[in-house]
Amino acid sequence: xxxxxxxxxxxxxxxxxxxxxxxxxxxxxxxxxxxxxxxxxxxxxxxxxxxxxxxxxxxxxxxxxxxxxxxxxxxxxxxxxxxxxxxxxxxxxxxxxxxxxxxxxxxxxxxxx
Amino acid sequence: xxxxxxxxxxxxxxxxxxxxxxxxxxxxxxxxxxxxxxxxxxxxxxxxxxxxxxxxxxxxxxxxxxxxxxxxxxxxxxxxxxxxxxxxxxxxxxxxxxxxxxxxxxxxxxxxxx
Numbered sequence: 001x002x003x004x005x006x007x008x009x010x011x012x013x014x015x016x017x018x019x020x021x022x023x024x025x026x027x028x029x030x031x032x033x034x035x036x037x038x039x040x041x042x043x044x045x046x047x048x049x050x051x052x053x054x055x056x057x058x059x060x061x062x063x064x065x066x067x068x069x070x071x072x073x074x075x076x077x078x079x080x081x082x083x084x085x086x087x088x089x090x091x092x093x094x095x096x097x098x099x100x101x102x103x104x105x106x107x108x109x110x111x112x113x
Numbered sequence: 114x115x116x117x118x119x120x121x122x123x124x125x126x127x128x129x130x131x132x133x134x135x136x137x138x139x140x141x142x143x144x145x146x147x148x149x150x151x152x153x154x155x156x157x158x159x160x161x162x163x164x165x166x167x168x169x170x171x172x173x174x175x176x177x178x179x180x181x182x183x184x185x186x187x188x189x190x191x192x193x194x195x196x197x198x199x200x201x202x203x204x205x206x207x208x209x210x211x212x213x214x215x216x217x218x219x220x221x222x223x224x225x226x227x
Contacts, residue, residue: 043220044216094211
């Protein structure tokens with residue numbers, strides 16, 4: 001069975017500090033990997049995705065993530081947190097052997113001024 | 114252009130009643146997904162439509178749940194004989210294609226079963 005694990009349901013960082021949101025997946029085949037963000041009272045929107053090619057992918061708002069096959073991880077980072085980054089972040093996996101997307105339970109990011 | 118829209122935005126219903134939730138995907142998007150988001154939970158896959166293919170219903174939690182997609186566009190999720198555990202936000206998403214393509218999410222329908 002496939003699964004997505006996001007370590008830490010709540011993460012707090014100071015404004016200007018590094019943001020690190022963790023995502024690990026289990027998959028027996030190469031996955032497609034996504035990070036989505038949900039701002040308060042808004043729908044989910046794509047931050048970035050990995051399908052093939054370069055394992056370090058850059059997304060919107062200064063976020064990036066690196067696919068590490070050996071660690072089955074796709075952690076999301078941003079060098080310097082901004083107040084506007086406060087939101088819920090979801091990691092998702094899809095497999096080319098099926099139709100489903102598997103989402104993690106989400107990580108709520110709080111940015112402290 | 115217009116994004117994914119869902120209606121109603123909020124629905125309160127009594128236990129045992131049937132409800133219909135509507136999703137209007139982005140024009141030209143062949144793939145459509147329904148998810149359920151319960152408090153403190155991630156998104157739970159419900160059903161997937163791709164073009165004219167038979168839908169993938171493997172995520173539907175019970176036979177009280179059904180969905181259809183008419184003309185490859187608008188989709189309706191129906192929950193019969195609602196139960197309190199059905200209370201959640203129901204999200205619809207569409208994409209140009211499956212799997213590697215970005216999903217565009219609607220704002221969701223918040224369902225409360227009393």
